[in-house]
Amino acid sequence: MSAVPRPGRLSTPATAEYWRAAADGHLLIQRCLHCGHKQLYPRTLCTRCWSAELGWQETxxxxxxxxxxxxxxxxxxxxxxxxxxxxxxxxxxxxxxxxxxxxxxxxxxxxxxxxxxxxxxxxxxxxxxxxxxxxxxx
Ligand SMILES: [Zn+2]
CATH class of the missing domain: 2.40.50.840 (OB fold (Dihydrolipoamide Acetyltransferase, E2P))
Known part of the structure; x- marks a missing residue:
């Protein structure tokens, strides 16, 4: 490993669950509870219908x-x-x-x-x- 530390992860309310799951070996995507659209990286809104009702789905x-x-x-x-x-x-x-x-x-x-x-x-x-x-x- 390098003597230079790697940059830290950006954990926000939108990304915290994604990073927690990744640390446990699981890859999550977001799924819009309104229209069913699937997206990654994690965001606060659906990129298709702009709903803030987003859930997680394990891939x-x-x-x-x-x-x-x-x-x-x-x-x-x-x-x-x-x-x-x-x-x-x-x-x-x-x-x-x-x-x-x-x-x-x-x-x-x-x-x-x-x-x-x-x-x-x-x-x-x-x-x-x-x-x-x-x-x-x-
Ligand atoms: Zn949507």
Whole structure:
């Protein structure tokens, strides 16, 4: 782990449940109790109908890579030792997308459409795990 601490999570009334579940190894999405729309990241209003009546739904934790990039020069020094690493926009099987790191041995071996699954991984961070994905490698 880097000697530079990672930036802290932004926990707000809208995100606290999301972060608590992620720390326990569960990936939640929000579901509008008015129109049924599913969304992620957590917000205070439904992005479809603007209702403030939102609930939580646990995902199965699987999805597909919609797009990706390999970070060779991190924007924060806490991740310098981990570069190069893979970041992907993952479309969850429930529909919403999540931008997250993808764990694996070779960050350059990825393709659009590749199947991934959610993992909570701290990487030695004392603040606890963050949402990542792992590739279903052949
Ligand atoms: Zn709605």
């Amino acid at each position: 199965v934790g699987t999805g597909s890579v919609r797009t990706f990039t390999v970070i060779e020069v991190p924007g924060h020094p806490a991740w310098r030792e981990e570069a190069p690493y893979l970041i992907a926009l993952v479309e969850l099987d429930e529909g919403p997308c999540l931008l997250a790191g993808v764990l694996g041995s070779d960050p350059y071996r990825v393709a659009v459409g590749q199947r991934v699954r959610f993992v909570a991984d701290s990487g030695g961070d004392p603040a606890g795990p963050l949402p990542f994905f792992a590739r279903d490698e052949p």
